[in-house]
Amino acid sequence: MDVNGNNREAKDFPGKIHETPGGGIVLSKLDDVINWARSNSLWPLTFATSCCGIEMMSVASAKYDFSRFGFEVARATPRQADVIIIAGTIVNKMAPVLRRLYDQMADPKYVIAMGACAISGGPFFYNTYSVVKGADHVIPVDVYIPGCPPRPEALLHALITLQGKIKAGLTREQIKEDSFLNP
Amino acid sequence: MTNEDLKNKFTELLPAISFEEGGEWLNLFVSPEEFKFFAGKLRETPGLDFDYLFCLTNVDWKTHFTMVYHFTSTIHRHNIVVKVKLDRSNPEIETVSDIWRTAEMLEREVYDLFGVKFLHHPDLRRLIMPDDWEGWPLRKDYEDPVNMIRL
Numbered sequence: 148m149d150v151n152g153n154n155r156e157a158k159d160f161p162g163k164i165h166e167t168p169g170g171g172i173v174l175s176k177l178d179d180v181i182n183w184a185r186s187n188s189l190w191p192l193t194f195a196t197s198c199c200g201i202e203m204m205s206v207a208s209a210k211y212d213f214s215r216f217g218f219e220v221a222r223a224t225p226r227q228a229d230v231i232i233i234a235g236t237i238v239n240k241m242a243p244v245l246r247r248l249y250d251q252m253a254d255p256k257y258v259i260a261m262g263a264c265a266i267s268g269g270p271f272f273y274n275t276y277s278v279v280k281g282a283d284h285v286i287p288v289d290v291y292i293p294g295c296p297p298r299p300e301a302l303l304h305a306l307i308t309l310q311g312k313i314k315a316g317l318t319r320e321q322i323k324e325d326s327f328l329n330p
Numbered sequence: 331m332t333n334e335d336l337k338n339k340f341t342e343l344l345p346a347i348s349f350e351e352g353g354e355w356l357n358l359f360v361s362p363e364e365f366k367f368f369a370g371k372l373r374e375t376p377g378l379d380f381d382y383l384f385c386l387t388n389v390d391w392k393t394h395f396t397m398v399y400h401f402t403s404t405i406h407r408h409n410i411v412v413k414v415k416l417d418r419s420n421p422e423i424e425t426v427s428d429i430w431r432t433a434e435m436l437e438r439e440v441y442d443l444f445g446v447k448f449l450h451h452p453d454l455r456r457l458i459m460p461d462d463w464e465g466w467p468l469r470k471d472y473e474d475p476v477n478m479i480r481l
Contacts, residue, residue, distance in 0.1 A: 240460070274478050274479060274481065275467075275477065275478065276467045276472070276474040276477050276478060277467070277477075278477075280477075
């Protein structure tokens with residue numbers, strides 16, 4: 148019930164409002180509330196290794212603006228970031244750096260592989276001595292976006308998909324935690 | 331200087347030189363033995379004053395290598411491309427890093443990826459690849475059975 152006396156339920160909020168005279172009680176699972184809160188404030192790491200990075204910057208800027216969905220501020224340190232968007236080719240020399248960045252991120256952490264290079268080594272550089280054939284050889288990936296580079300809308304879609312995954316408790320982190328707590 | 335003036339000047343310096351025109355820039359073919367002498371003249375000779383080496387690379391033609399040097403003069407604004415054929419089995423050429431300092435890094439890169447030995451280079455080490463890397467990845471016959479499939 149809001150100030151005008153209208154029934155109001157947040158569309159995305161997990162749980163129900165149990166009406167009582169003079170107010171209401173929210174019924175929900177704590178895990179769901181935490182997931183809901185986390186999914187709406189995901190800070191990406193400033194990390195880009197090639198042209199997909201330019202596309203990512205354009206999604207961050209005013210025209211597409213991923214902060215509308217809670218990807219508020221890009222953090223320049225992995226210790227303050229929740230999600231790493233792998234935007235670009237990962238070469239063998241970069242792989243240990245990527246691994247270290249991922250390890251330095253605080254739990255819970257999520258990974259988006261953006262573009263053909265991050266998924267599989269890329270359409271151009273696949274058959275070379277220097278390229279890692281997919282970033283998931285180095286760190287676990289939650290969401291893949293195909294494209295070379297993907298459209299900004301595709302990145303937004305991936306970000307929203309990640310939010311949905313977190314809300315449903317289906318990211319790798321959450322499944323790992325679950326299986327650890329309830330073997 | 332126009333291309334004609336440049337050609338006359340080069341022939342004067344080096345009778346054995348040959349030219350190729352039609353592209354964006356005048357191309358010069360020089361033998362590896364005469365290259366160092368010629369490079370020194372390019373920089374020193376008044377009127378030529380090629381004071382800027384803006385690109386240094388190598389091409390693997392399978393039968394031989396071709397070193398490609400792009401020069402420009404910031405004073406006269408004329409450009410040339412100098413090409414030097416090298417023996418593919420033992421690619422060696424004198425360094426020009428004492429004439430154009432920028433060549434120090436550029437030559438290290440070419441050494442790293444093609445294995446061209448630059449004689450009298452002050453610090454000829456690998457630049458991009460790891461120090462313990464074996465082989466020269468930009469050669470046409472380079473094979474890496476772990477990371478590459480043969481096409």
